Amino acid sequence: xxxxxxxxxxxxxxxxxxxxxxxxxxxxxxxxxxxxxxxxxxxxxxxxxxxxxxxxxxxxxxxxxxxxxxxxxxxxxxxxxxxxxxxxxxxxxxxxxxxxxxxxxxxxxxxxxxxxxxxxxxxxxxxxxxxxxxxxxxxxxxxxxxxxxxxxxxxxxxxxxxxxxxxxxxxxxxxxxxxxxxxxxxxxxxxxxxxxxxxxxxxxxxxxxxxxxxxxxxxxxxxxxxxx
Amino acid sequence: xxxxxxxxxxxxxxxxxxxxxxxxxxxxxxxxxxxxxxxxxxxxxxxxxxxxxxxxxxxxxxxxxxxxxxxxxxxxxxxxxxxxxxxxxxxxxxxxxxxxxxxxxxxxxxxxxxxxxxxxxxxxxxxxxxxxxxxxxxxxxxxxxxxxxxxxxxxxxxxxxxxxxxxxxxxxxxxxxxxxxxxxxxxxxxxxxxxxxxxxxxxxxxxxxxxxxxxxxxxxxxxxxxxxxxxxxxxxxxxxxxxxxxxxxxxxxxxxxxxxxxxxxxxxxxxxxxxxxxxxxxxxxxxxxxxxxxxxxxxxxxxxxxxxxxxxxxxxxxxxxxxxxxxxxxxxxxxxxxxxxxxxxxxxxxxxxxxxxxxxxxxxxxxxxxxxxxxxxxxxxxxxxxxxxxxxxxxxxxxxxxxxxxxxxxxxxxxxxxxxxxxxxxxxxxxxxxxxxxxxxxxxxxxxxxxxxxxxxxxxxxxxxxxxxxxxxxxxxxxxxxxxxxxxxxxxxxxxxxxxxxxxxxxxxxxxxxxxxxxxxxxxxxxxxxxxxxxxxxxxxxx
Ligand SMILES: Nc1ncnc2c1ncn2[C@@H]1O[C@H](COP(=O)(O)OP(=O)(O)O)[C@@H](O)[C@H]1O
Ligand SMILES: [Mg+2]
Numbered sequence: 173x174x175x176x177x178x179x180x181x182x183x184x185x186x187x188x189x190x191x192x193x194x195x196x197x198x199x200x201x202x203x204x205x206x207x208x209x210x211x212x213x214x215x216x217x218x219x220x221x222x223x224x225x226x227x228x229x230x231x232x233x234x235x236x237x238x239x240x241x242x243x244x245x246x247x248x249x250x251x252x253x254x255x256x257x258x259x260x261x262x263x264x265x266x267x268x269x270x271x272x273x274x275x276x277x278x279x280x281x282x283x284x285x286x287x288x289x290x291x292x293x294x295x296x297x298x299x300x301x302x303x304x305x306x307x308x309x310x311x312x313x314x315x316x317x318x319x320x321x322x323x324x325x326x327x328x329x330x331x332x333x334x335x336x337x338x339x340x341x342x343x344x345x346x347x348x349x350x351x352x353x354x355x356x357x358x359x360x361x362x363x364x365x366x367x368x369x370x371x372x373x374x375x376x377x378x379x380x381x382x383x384x385x386x387x388x389x390x391x392x393x394x395x396x397x398x399x400x
Numbered sequence: 401x402x403x404x405x406x407x408x409x410x411x412x413x414x415x416x417x418x419x420x421x422x423x424x425x426x427x428x429x430x431x432x433x434x435x436x437x438x439x440x441x442x443x444x445x446x447x448x449x450x451x452x453x454x455x456x457x458x459x460x461x462x463x464x465x466x467x468x469x470x471x472x473x474x475x476x477x478x479x480x481x482x483x484x485x486x487x488x489x490x491x492x493x494x495x496x497x498x499x500x501x502x503x504x505x506x507x508x509x510x511x512x513x514x515x516x517x518x519x520x521x522x523x524x525x526x527x528x529x530x531x532x533x534x535x536x537x538x539x540x541x542x543x544x545x546x547x548x549x550x551x552x553x554x555x556x557x558x559x560x561x562x563x564x565x566x567x568x569x570x571x572x573x574x575x576x577x578x579x580x581x582x583x584x585x586x587x588x589x590x591x592x593x594x595x596x597x598x599x600x601x602x603x604x605x606x607x608x609x610x611x612x613x614x615x616x617x618x619x620x621x622x623x624x625x626x627x628x629x630x631x632x633x634x635x636x637x638x639x640x641x642x643x644x645x646x647x648x649x650x651x652x653x654x655x656x657x658x659x660x661x662x663x664x665x666x667x668x669x670x671x672x673x674x675x676x677x678x679x680x681x682x683x684x685x686x687x688x689x690x691x692x693x694x695x696x697x698x699x700x701x702x703x704x705x706x707x708x709x710x711x712x713x714x715x716x717x718x719x720x721x722x723x724x725x726x727x728x729x730x731x732x733x734x735x736x737x738x739x740x741x742x743x744x745x746x747x748x749x750x751x752x753x754x755x756x757x758x759x760x761x762x763x764x765x766x767x768x769x770x771x772x773x774x775x776x777x778x779x780x781x782x783x784x785x786x787x788x789x790x791x792x793x794x795x796x797x798x799x800x801x802x803x804x805x806x807x808x809x810x811x812x813x814x815x816x817x818x819x820x821x822x823x824x825x826x827x828x829x830x831x832x833x834x835x836x837x838x839x840x841x842x843x844x845x846x847x848x849x850x851x852x853x854x855x856x857x858x859x860x861x862x863x864x865x866x867x868x869x870x871x872x873x874x875x876x877x878x879x880x881x882x883x884x885x886x887x888x889x890x891x892x893x894x895x896x897x898x899x900x901x902x903x904x905x906x907x908x909x910x911x912x913x914x915x916x917x918x919x920x921x922x923x924x925x926x927x928x929x930x931x932x933x934x935x936x937x938x939x940x941x942x943x
Contacts, residue, residue: 223938226839228839228937228938229938249843249844249845252838252841252842252843252844253841253843255839255840255841256840256841256842257841261839261840263836263839263941266832266836266941267836268836269833269836269837270416270833271411271412271415271416272411272415280840281840281841284841284842284846285841312415328840332840332841
């Protein structure tokens, strides 16, 4: 079943003197349970594409469907609500709310979704244990390493039971060991829980782990290959 | 979702103490400065009103309708027991005091001056101007200070401050310490010594004293005999007594001490029907009047009869208002009526009924003015408030209050930008946090509500701690008013006030200052809230 459908999407940045065609006519779709990487050199349009996919930015042209909803037409608070219930986010850095502990950061989205305290507690425990932070529940982000913070971010992204997880260069600020560790955890969650991951990277080691690799250049899809 | 925003906000504050402390402190200082400033201003007005109105003229007076324009003994009215009784039993009226106030020539020796006589009921008057409170106990001439300066039992640092006392009069050792700017507790021993030297005292051989001395077996007969020739004389010191009685100080020390003990007079309050007068300190100096000396008065009384009298000086009074300090003479009201011929036909006439209220707000003042006017039963009288009979003070306060308000406005302006600056800094710091929250699905309204709660909590914390921090300062400077010196001191004296700047203690102004600062906190939220509503998640995350 298709979770995401991108139809002839374009994004043109007009704000500077020169027009930038950051995404230039992309057609793509993702099935449930994919573990896909969007790769390409810096400036190729990975972030722009992912942001539109994640409902953080709107396309200049074209349509994006997530779980059958055309999110290109959603605006304001509806779009925010859509993100809350359908998309999990892992950003490059500064993902977590500094004043909240690992537990609270994970719990927070569920609280906004209106999940009961009992269910939240169970799920937080489950998720933080799954990302290997069973002993760091009460740590604030400043007490966690970069890799640990990204794992909390993954746990938080999963907490809302989204249709897919949006991760823009999640390993960009991590050393190689943490990178491998984070990827292993993501892959395991993908395999065991059938969670859909779409992440971008320009790191060859990360690309290696992906099951599908979409290569982007100048806003266009150059290659789209399935590995496993 | 049901969210406990207060809990959320509180957690945010508690978990980022640095930010919370900085923001709260900006509010705290705002409240502190606003309170302090306003307290100074209001305290000053209060001080002026206390000096001139509450403790002297009263807030309201009943007068003959022409008395204000022509304060002569022809514009008087009859004392009416029933009316006064009614006033006294009216709720909200604190004091009703009858007075005879009039100008007359006062002289002693070859000096003459127009004096203001205030005939008072010594008991009733305690509730209003209370002259007892102003009786001078110590006076410091150059000579007294020169002697003290040689007294090595007083430490040098205290002696160096003695010059502050030159030609001044004091009602207590405490106020003397204030003028010298020394700690009264630590220096109480030296204050005693200084006080002893400057003590206002005289030895007055009244008939009563002489009679007592004559019964005393420790006094030799020769001295008893010579006492007869010094009947009713007052002496400044023992040496003068010894000389006047032709006795040797060494040989008759015991007798002399006994005479001193019995004849000693210091300033004393008037009693009902008193023959003596209390005379303003500066006036006494001008007329060269000492305790026991005689003041002679001469002028016009009721229906242009001649008014005259002789009075013994019972005490000096130091009034905060220098104008009064140059001319006031307190005497018993019946003596004043007699002198001014106000009782010529057996009636008791007065010039003024001075009234004080429990609550001196302007609104209450006007309400009582009307109420009392309705109770008047003498058509020649009317009710005046202090703004009528002391328009200069009223204008002074009004014009000062105007410039005071401009000053407060300026202060608020600075305060507001102080708070706004801190809040903007805070919002800048949290841009990414808010960006992530919006990205992962938190509605802007929820962020805004949480933020407002945070601001409210910090605002309240700041306002309350600001008040709390101010209290000890306000309390201290209320009780230990800043004393002005130099030009400012002179200026205050010229305006007619004691040169002190007491702070206003707890009052409604505190509430107002707190509300104003709270409003500024609310206003400083507008910019951050706009920011939250305009914030784009991707921009915030990227930056
Ligand atoms: N907000 C923006 N305004 C203007 N140009 C932008 C903006 N964001 C990205 N771009 C441009 O769009 C192109 C694609 O950028 P981006 O999607 O960030 O690429 P990548 O994530 O692959 O590095 C780049 O040329 C970049 O400079
Ligand atoms: Mg990028």
